[in-house]
Amino acid sequence: MKTNSYDRSQALFERATKVIPCGIYGHFSPAPLASPMSYPFYAASASGAHFTDIDGNDFIDYMCAYGPMVLGYRNKLIDDAVRKQIQKSGDLLGAPTPLMVDLAEMLVDMVPVAEWALFAKNGGDMTNYATMVARSATGRPKIVAIQGGYHGIAPWMQGGGHHGVIEADIADFIRIPWNDVAAFERVLAENPGRIAGFIATPYHHPTFEDSVLPAAGYWQRIESLCHRHGVVLIVDDVRCGFRHHLGGTNEYFGFKPDLICFCKAIGNGYPISAMVGTEALKAEAAKVFFTGSYWYQAAPMAAALACLTELRRIDAPKLMHEYGKKMTDGMVQIAKSYGYHLKVSGLPSMPYMRLTDDPSLMLHQRFCAACTERGAYFTSHHNWFMSVAHTDEDLARTLEIVDDAFATLARTQAPGERDDGALASVAPDAVPAPAADAAPASDAASTAAEATEEVR
Amino acid sequence: MGYEAVRARLNLLAVLPNLEDVVRYDPEAADLVKGARITIQFVVAGGPRACVRIADGDCTVSAGMAPGARPMRLVRGARRSTGGAWGADAGDGWREADGLSEAGASAGAGASATGDAPGAGASPVASADWGASDAATSAGAVDTKEATVVLGFASCAHLNKMFDGKGNPIPLWGFTKIGFLAGTFTKLTERMAYFLKPTDELLADPDYLALNTRLTLNTAAFAVPVLLENDPDCMHLRHALSDGTIGIKVLPDGPSVGLHLGLSDVWAEKGEPADPSGLILMRDLPTASAYLNGKLDTFSAATKGEVQIWGQIGKIEAVGLVLDRVPKYLA
Numbered sequence: 001m002k003t004n005s006y007d008r009s010q011a012l013f014e015r016a017t018k019v020i021p022c023g024i025y026g027h028f029s030p031a032p033l034a035s036p037m038s039y040p041f042y043a044a045s046a047s048g049a050h051f052t053d054i055d056g057n058d059f060i061d062y063m064c065a066y067g068p069m070v071l072g073y074r075n076k077l078i079d080d081a082v083r084k085q086i087q088k089s090g091d092l093l094g095a096p097t098p099l100m101v102d103l104a105e106m107l108v109d110m111v112p113v114a115e116w117a118l119f120a121k122n123g124g125d126m127t128n129y130a131t132m133v134a135r136s137a138t139g140r141p142k143i144v145a146i147q148g149g150y151h152g153i154a155p156w157m158q159g160g161g162h163h164g165v166i167e168a169d170i171a172d173f174i175r176i177p178w179n180d181v182a183a184f185e186r187v188l189a190e191n192p193g194r195i196a197g198f199i200a201t202p203y204h205h206p207t208f209e210d211s212v213l214p215a216a217g218y219w220q221r222i223e224s225l226c227h228r229h230g231v232v233l234i235v236d237d238v239r240c241g242f243r244h245h246l247g248g249t250n251e252y253f254g255f256k257p258d259l260i261c262f263c264k265a266i267g268n269g270y271p272i273s274a275m276v277g278t279e280a281l282k283a284e285a286a287k288v289f290f291t292g293s294y295w296y297q298a299a300p301m302a303a304a305l306a307c308l309t310e311l312r313r314i315d316a317p318k319l320m321h322e323y324g325k326k327m328t329d330g331m332v333q334i335a336k337s338y339g340y341h342l343k344v345s346g347l348p349s350m351p352y353m354r355l356t357d358d359p360s361l362m363l364h365q366r367f368c369a370a371c372t373e374r375g376a377y378f379t380s381h382h383n384w385f386m387s388v389a390h391t392d393e394d395l396a397r398t399l400e401i402v403d404d405a406f407a408t409l410a411r412t413q414a415p416g417e418r419d420d421g422a423l424a425s426v427a428p429d430a431v432p433a434p435a436a437d438a439a440p441a442s443d444a445a446s447t448a449a450e451a452t453e454e455v456r
Numbered sequence: 457m458g459y460e461a462v463r464a465r466l467n468l469l470a471v472l473p474n475l476e477d478v479v480r481y482d483p484e485a486a487d488l489v490k491g492a493r494i495t496i497q498f499v500v501a502g503g504p505r506a507c508v509r510i511a512d513g514d515c516t517v518s519a520g521m522a523p524g525a526r527p528m529r530l531v532r533g534a535r536r537s538t539g540g541a542w543g544a545d546a547g548d549g550w551r552e553a554d555g556l557s558e559a560g561a562s563a564g565a566g567a568s569a570t571g572d573a574p575g576a577g578a579s580p581v582a583s584a585d586w587g588a589s590d591a592a593t594s595a596g597a598v599d600t601k602e603a604t605v606v607l608g609f610a611s612c613a614h615l616n617k618m619f620d621g622k623g624n625p626i627p628l629w630g631f632t633k634i635g636f637l638a639g640t641f642t643k644l645t646e647r648m649a650y651f652l653k654p655t656d657e658l659l660a661d662p663d664y665l666a667l668n669t670r671l672t673l674n675t676a677a678f679a680v681p682v683l684l685e686n687d688p689d690c691m692h693l694r695h696a697l698s699d700g701t702i703g704i705k706v707l708p709d710g711p712s713v714g715l716h717l718g719l720s721d722v723w724a725e726k727g728e729p730a731d732p733s734g735l736i737l738m739r740d741l742p743t744a745s746a747y748l749n750g751k752l753d754t755f756s757a758a759t760k761g762e763v764q765i766w767g768q769i770g771k772i773e774a775v776g777l778v779l780d781r782v783p784k785y786l787a
Contacts, residue, residue: 017756023759025755029759030758031758031765035766036759036761147695167688170692207770365766
């Protein structure tokens with residue numbers, strides 16, 4: 001199978017490093033991709049579930065811009081709504097447009113917890129604001145969060161030891177393990193009348209580690225403890241929101257938080273985030289000053305209205321769940337045919353996958369890199385995202401790529417060694433031999449691909 | 457833990473061990489120690505300890521007390537120094553290493569027994585609790601006569617001044633070896649300092665580049681456990697570094713170091729670790745030199761493949777955050 005080359009991406013990156021710190025910063029930085037040389041750095045265009053890089057390589061995108069793309073790139077419905085708004089009325093005007101009220105009403109209608117809504121740009125705007133509302137409402141200083149839980153890039157979110165974070169930034173944030181109700185009980189006992197809020201994602205989806213679903217009864221016990229101790233329960237649904245349940249992922253897991261933060265899938269790539277809350281916190285939310293230069297842009301609100309309407313019309317979570325299940329099942333089957341063991345964690349519309357044959361992740365990194373070089377954009381450190389734009393044809397092609405990547409993986413020697421030998425490393429051999437009882441490399445890919453017909 | 461205390465631990469436990477490789481790889485240093493047989497014990501009152509052993513043309517540096525090092529029982533209330541610079545009240549007098557008063561007088565005033573606060577009006581030597589030390593660096597029985605020289609430091613700041621070339625230690629034991637200390641050992645430490653303080657001109661010499669890179673890599677690796685244990689910022693990262701092994705290697709042929717991450721302990725070793733769970737691979741010596749001396753944008757370098765990272769990258773990122781703190785103490 002043909003593999004990609006990235007000459008233009010790499011040349012542009014050289015230019016970038018002269019004028020931009022890191023060349024590419026933040027979560028789009030290729031630095032944690034192993035090896036970055038196997039990945040595209042710059043996109044030229046995108047359509048549906050595909051994007052094309054500046055070298056002309058086409059990718060079936062399983063990162064979906066790290067979540068915002070949910071209906072497909074350049075989705076006509078959404079883009080038409082945005083164009084119409086801009087051409088008819090403009091985008092950022094001298095006052096909010098009626099779309100702001102329309103969107104709040106839509107969220108209140110869709111999300112059972114929601115009795116009000118407000119809007120910003122990024123998920124971190126909302127998670128930070130949620131902690132402020134919790135503190136304002138309770139008059140208490142401390143927030144409990146989960147170890148390894150990601151809520152954005154503000155100092156308290158990054159945690160101690162990170163550059164630019166000082167002790168005072170984190171002094172009132174207590175991190176406890178995921179799924180550990182007893183730890184929360186201990187924190188409550190040790191800090192009587194001091195805990196303002198508990199913030200967590202609906203399920204634990206850290207980087208470089210398996211995702212972990214809530215244990216049976218976990219959320220219900222956390223909810224109960226929060227109510228008993230007057231603690232504001234905040235769900236960071238930024239990454240999961242609208243991919244598992246249109247009423248908020250808490251509905252999927254059967255509990256009711258006080259505040260929910262949304263972003264990513266809400267606007268199919270247009271910049272908007274939202275927070276919804278219960279009536280009891282509406283007055284406090286009104287007291288906490290909250291604003292930003294571009295938070296009242298009408299076009300992203302038009303996008304969100306169109307996006308949420310479409311997600312609801314097609315029951316998007318169900319479609320993404322089904323696609324993810326078909327794909328991950330197919331991949332597991334192909335891996336097995338080569339003697340490897342692929343573990344799937346998290347929910348199917350947002351799976352994290354890992355080859356358990358090598359706990360160091362080097363083998364898994366080589367696998368993801370090999371797939372990306374063949375046109376299926378897989379990162380090895382982060383959960384993937386399914387969209388409703390992924391087609392049966394995409395699924396079949398993905399599984400062909402996966403099969404070819406595993407075939408190559410079984411032949412190669414060491415992490416960092418590419419098929420063309422361009423990137424020689426002398427890393428210790430970390431590639432476990434295929435299991436002796438492995439089935440012969442079969443046509444598992446085509447078998448799995450056939451199953452795609454049942455997707456929709 | 458305060459700045460001077462952390463820095464003292466870095467100096468003894470991350471910088472001083474470079475003597476081993478200076479003797480091993482620098483012919484001039486190897487000549488210096490030819491035929492020498494001596495153990496030099498470094499003791500910081502209430503602080504870290506380390507010993508340097510030179511024998512058979514080889515040098516080894518270890519944390520803690522050397523077998524045979526004289527116990528430091530000059531406890532609080534020891535006799536007032538006759539040097540007059542120390543100030544505070546006298547106590548019960550020396551119980552072990554006589555002659556301290558003269559040595560103390562020459563050690564330089566201003567050093568503090570507490571490690572951080574300058575000893576204004578205090579008596580650094582007289583009040584120093586020489587018997588106390590880091591739990592982590594107090595290992596080793598004191599039961600033989602092998603240790604030949606014991607160098608005392610009234611405080612962490614006192615030790616750091618010596619590493620800065622601005623202070624002298626207090627010889628507490630082994631006065632017959634003062635000549636070796638003043639001559640050979642001083643030249644040896646000067647060779648180490650030479651290889652640890654690069655200039656662009658020096659780095660143009662391939663041999664210098666190779667040894668500087670080796671020493672800098674060692675310093676970085678051995679600094680990680682010290683900082684995770686003692687630096688207030690790095691301590692937050694400890695929970696993220698509680699299992700696995702990170703290998704750091706300069707391609708193609710080394711040098712290499714390994715960082716072993718455990719629930720109860722983190723330690724470094726020279727050489728390639730077996731079965732690493734994470735790898736930092738630097739393309740070549742110049743890249744490694746730039747990376748280790750903080751002249752490289754590591755994110756860009758990783759993207760360009762100049763520095764490859766593989767495996768448990770979350771842990772590698774945490775190690776990187778720790779390494780970024782090293783210049784705060786050892787710039």
